Amino acid sequence: MSFTVAIVGRPNVGKSTLFNRLVGKKLALVDDTPGVTRDRRPGAAKLIDLRFTIIDTAGLEESGPETLQGRMWAQTRAAIDEADVTLFVIDAKAGLTPADQTLAEMLRKSGKPVVLVANKSEARGSDGGFYDAFTLGLGEPCPISAEHGQGMLDLRDAIVAAIGEERAFPEADDVAVTDVDVREPAGADDDEEVEPEYDETKPLRIAVIGRPNAGKSTLINRFLGEDRLLTGPEAGITRDSISVEWEWRGRTIKMFDTAGMRKKARVQEKLEKLSVADSLRSIRFAELVIIVFDATIPFEKQDLHLVDLVAREGRAPVLAFNKWDLIEDPQAFLADLREKTERLLPQVRGIRAVPISGQTGYGLDRLMQSVVETDRVWNRRISTAKLNRWLESQQVQHPPPAVSGRRVKLKYMTQVKTRPPAFMISCTRPEALPESYLRYLTNGLRNDFQMPGVPIRIHLRASENPFEGKKKKR
Secondary structure (H helix, E strand, O other), rough: OOOEEEEEOOOOOHHHHHHHHHOOOOOOOOOOOOOOOOOOOOEEEEEEEEEEEEEEEEOOOOOOOOOHHHHHHHHHHHHHHHHOEEEEEOOOOOOOOHHHHHHHHHHHHOOOOOOEEEEEOOOOOHHHHHHHHHOOOOOOEEEEOOOOOOOOOHHHHHHHHHHOOHHHHHOOOOOOOOOOOOOOOOOOOOOOOOOOOOOOOOOEEEEEEEEOOOOHHHHHHHHHOOOOOOOOOOOOOOOHHHHHHHEEEEEEEEEEEOOOOOHHHHOOOOOHHHHHHHHHHHHHHOOEEEEEEEOOOOOOOHHHHHHHHHHHOOOOEEEEOOOHHHHOOHHHHHHHHHHHHHHHHHHOOOOOEOOOEEEEEEEEEHHHHHHHHHHHOOOOOHHHHHHHHHHHHHHOOOOOOOOOOOEEOEEEEEEEEOOOEEEEEOOOOOHHOHHHHHHHHHHHHHHHHHOOOOOOOEEEOOOOOOOOOOOOOO
């Protein structure tokens, strides 16, 4: 992107609505409740012919630096320092407030170009607030409606005037496109014996989920080496799913911090429902999911539900037992955790579990190594020839059961897709094969092809009868 723009203003003036308008997606949570946004969220913006990075920020609420509002404002100040231009959004309908005056004074002292934006200008009675904005001393306000998309051309012209033509429209270099995904469609090489090698350089998308106050944001901050995400002792600080990028051993990692997910029965407020829905979207978008457990109270029922949710979505899960620095007898406690992991999570048998401390940084490198190893398994493809030899040996060791006096015959097996590994077995009477035998085959795949800790799908298909539909000759 050519330049960076930060959106600032007091709570509930429409900053996140404008952010969603500029990025063209409903990425930021929007609600009538003031103070919904807490972390700063970047996005790729498009405004007419402009392309730039936009940063959504928390609203200004004057408070002490140790309070939640004070830490939120520290994140906003970091966004202002990072940006080349600041969009100062006011509510033209409600008019100016002392908070607007305070923020205008701060922005003048920053020395950065400022574009004054009068939002909600479509409302009746907004003219008064629009003309009052001249008293802020930041130039002529730009009237817009972020909700309805009005005034976007004027906003574009104001940004160009603030940043300059040369910065707004840098000359595009002829760069060869090298990041196009040209993967073969699933199933294209089912019958080939060549098993593709794992790509150690491709970027990874990782979602970090867990119960509230498990230490997810602290963990990501430790990975980044800076206080990028808002943290604190209060439970439920994170609301939006925030994505951050960094590199680990030369590999690009895009990590999503998500809101803590409580039991469904306890989620009553509309805002928390929106946060949980945003977290679920992050899980579906990610490739791997780190489920953060609080090591001091591990294996709560909600923890098990979250692991099962990730497995049902087909993502590759890794467990992180956070707050390990608070454990008194680590060796005995770790042995107990491993026993409970195998017993309570049979659907992802062999799942990798790593003790960590987001506060001190203990175990983070081992956690990332486990993530890469799990991704390698999640992307594994097994040749059809090996699968059919294996299927034959499995039936010799433990033949399929006879149902109603007729034995189910498993004829052919192939892998139809990866991510997660999915297999198709051609057989007679697929509806008669019991679930217990499918579990036997699934566990056999895990053990014999080294596929621990990832969900495995097995689909049954009835073999075709070449004589079906033909009349019997007399």
